[in-house]
Amino acid sequence: MEIVAYGVQADEEPLLREAFDQAFAGRHRLRCLSLFLDRDTTPTADGHEIVLCCVNDTLDAEVLRSLAAGGTRMIAQRSTGFNNIDLTAAEELGLTVARVSAYSPYAVAEFAWALALAVDRRIVRAAHRTREFDFRLDGLMGRDLHGRTAGVVGTGRIGTAFTRIAHGFGMRLLGWDITENPDCLALGMRYTARERLFAEADLVSLHVPLLSDTHHLVDAQALALMKDDAILVNSSRGGLIDTDALLDTLRAGRLRGVGLDVYEEEAGLFFLDKSLEVMTDERLARLMTFNNVLVTSHQAYFTRDAVEQIVATTVTNMEDYFAGRTGDNTLVRPSPS
Structure with a gap:
């Protein structure tokens, strides 16, 4: 056969x-x-x-x-x-x-942290500069994550692995899920309402599946609750975030950084070479124009x-x-x- x-x-x-x-x-x-x-x-x-x-x-x-x-x-x-x-x-x-x-939950969790750190410390911008022998630090100032609050949306195997790393950074831990994970509780996580998590977290990372109940979980209302200098990371499924609402938030000058390994219209784009074509997806093209947004092509698991x-x-x-x-x-x- x-x-x-x-x-x-x-x-x-x-x-x-x-x-x-x-x-x-x-x-x-x-x-x-x-x-x-x-x-x-x-x-x-x-x-x-x-x-x-x-x-x-x-x-x-x-x-x-x-x-x-x-x-x-x-x-x-x-x-x-x-x-x-x-x-x-x-x-x-x-x-x-x-x-x-x-x-391996570590593959995705570790990559989610790579995105978070890259946008927080402006790694991509710094790498582009030094390739051109521009060694200035202007615009590259990051901030410590130690002592800040990590909001973990979904505390299954991947979310738990992400939480362990956050604990290692010395962060305060907030979680949201339908059930509380004893492993996360043992790390000091406090489960709370989704609205409070969005409002208090300095870093929000998404680790839930895409279901009818989680489609556009991060919508205009959720984004409005987030701090102006919060970091948002999505290494799960693109449909968890309302892209139009995210674009409106970024145009308003809000959010310190966004790390996306997934995109809700990625089918027909991700895993393919589109470098010689005109990018007809206007929302994705617009996301790429923000220097505080890092998009990768669904490689967290890889x-x-x-x-x-x-x-x-x-x-x-x-x-x-x-x-x-x-x-x-x-x-x-x-x-x-």
Whole structure:
């Protein structure tokens, strides 16, 4: 059987092939494609029983119907998030859908801190200057994070890893989540209302999934509550932030810095080379004009440790499918025959 994988990064492919070969020893072939799965590219999946997808693939009802008509029976998402998949349609079509329920939380948490520190200490601007042998410090003054307040929105595995680092910086810890995490409480975190967290935090970092209840969690009202000199970091999902409201806030001269590893309209942009094209996404182009905004292309998860875990779990999900098993990673179970 040939299995097709979409949105495969160059650094990811050898790890995926190695795990695939070790698990299946030539019984199945792997076809890796850099293109993303969407309504235009679904014909390339015809005849493939298993499709491996990534977070920026589009698997809406129309795409899923096309996949099912072409013979696809299993979709293995190589990420934790699955907001790009219409699970209701998948169930109606009898498709099995699995994801990677967990991988290294340190990869994302550490990168979120890299964004926070980069915007606080003006690292990108400083690096650009020194490349031109401009060694002035004008406009580069940062501030200590020690003694300031970190607001952690979502205290699961990644949020907890972020909290541990904040604790190491000597920060006051505020948290918001549907349940209180004992590990965060042990670090001195105080859980509070979301509004208070936004109002009191000097640094707000987002670590919740994108669901209907969290879409535009950071809206105009939340941004209005934040301090004028607060830092906002999002390494989770772009749709957590209302981009238009964020642009209005930045145009008003508010917020010390914003670090974004995700963007709500990133599909069709991130992971691709657009350097020779006109940027037609006006909101993203506008974000790039602010010198206190740092945008990266959804790379927080992209460490060798994390990708190896993602690949290993994806292979396990396929093995479970072949064996007729389901587990914690299964989002949609196959229909009874």
